[in-house]
Amino acid sequence: MAEGAARLSLAVALLVLGLKALAYLLTGSVALLSDALESLVNVAAALAALLALRVARKPPDQNHPFGHTKAEYVSAVLEGVLVVLAPLWIAKEALPRLLHPVPLEGLGLGLGVSLLASLLNGLLAYHLLKEGRRHRSPALTADGYHVLSDVLTSLGVVLGVGLAGLTGLWVLDPLLALAVAGQILFLGYRIVRESVGGLMDEGLPPEEVERIHTFLQERIRGRALEVHDLKTRRAGPRSFLEFHLVVRGDTPVEEAHRLCDELERALAQAFPGLQATIHVEPEGERKRTNP
Ligand SMILES: [Zn+2]
Ligand SMILES: [Zn+2]
Structure with a gap:
């Protein structure tokens, strides 16, 4: 096209x-x-x-x-x-x-x-x-x-x-x-x-990063504690996202991995061209105190 x-x-x-x-x-x-x-x-x-x-x-x-x-x-x-x-x-x-x-x-x-x-x-x-x-x-x-x-x-x-x-x-x-x-x-x-x-690996516009953040917070509700450290960069029609996903310390690896795969797929669907890489952390790494 x-x-x-x-x-x-x-x-x-x-x-x-x-x-x-x-x-x-x-x-x-x-x-x-x-x-x-x-x-x-x-x-x-x-x-x-x-x-x-x-x-x-x-x-x-x-x-x-x-x-x-x-x-x-x-x-x-x-x-x-x-x-x-x-x-x-x-x-x-x-x-x-x-x-x-x-x-x-x-x-x-x-x-x-x-x-x-x-x-x-x-x-x-x-x-x-x-x-x-x-x-x-x-x-x-x-x-x-x-x-x-x-x-x-x-x-x-x-x-x-x-x-x-x-x-x-x-x-x-x-x-x-x-x-x-x-x-x-x-x-x-x-x-x-x-x-x-x-x-120079300019990030996505702040409004778009904010939209992605909100999208993720809604998706993880009840299954993970928070997302933080969102980093983006764009490359023509594609863009790349990295972020930290904080889960309870006793979450089985299988469950955390399933959530990651789901999030990656949902993101690619909601934000065309976006490819996410997720870093999973236990709750000790939380940056905020509210649930
Ligand atoms: Zn972190
Ligand atoms: Zn995987």
Whole structure:
């Protein structure tokens, strides 16, 4: 499913790149060139996301017993790096034109083609963000935000270049190109920051940990004394939980183990993608005094 979204985004990115490159060739506008470059980054990003999802989907194996889901973060970091390279090219093309503005041609057709590309991209962004949230996939979500900001940028570029055409203020073209470059840089920063959280074993949000805690307390009522020291970490669509389960000191191992297996199963059902590991303790380890 998530892979379907990645494949779709690759196809759309290629189409949009073609349209934007055409818009640039028709007009010679550096602003439209920078817009096309952003699409080139999109194509590379979609490819990286697709490869990462292929890897992430592989089941746990001997040297990756916790699965391969973190491959998604690696792909998002790669995307961030790519995003840094595009602005350098834009600066190289746009800076000379600040001093010597170049009149543009074929604006009507070029801008029309660019608008068509943005329409396609807008539909794609909406789809990616929806799927990314549904699958808790950082690669898809990063891709979705990327495409969305691409749409906003493109609309700004079309407006600005159109204005330059109407007024003859051709210096607007390189100025817009540089603005796009800055926006691409900011985007790269955001993508990298989000993914580094996952690579650094960031825990689940506090509200979710609290929900898990409440869920466990209800489940153990009458069979164990308390749960404490909940620790979580997330890895793409999967997340991991460790906690201590305090039982009466004379509880048979068989009974405690049965409860653990039940809790692990119930947790995986109530919180999809969550895998729990439970440490059993006798009542001397209790942290609270109330029952
Ligand atoms: Zn403990
Ligand atoms: Zn067991």
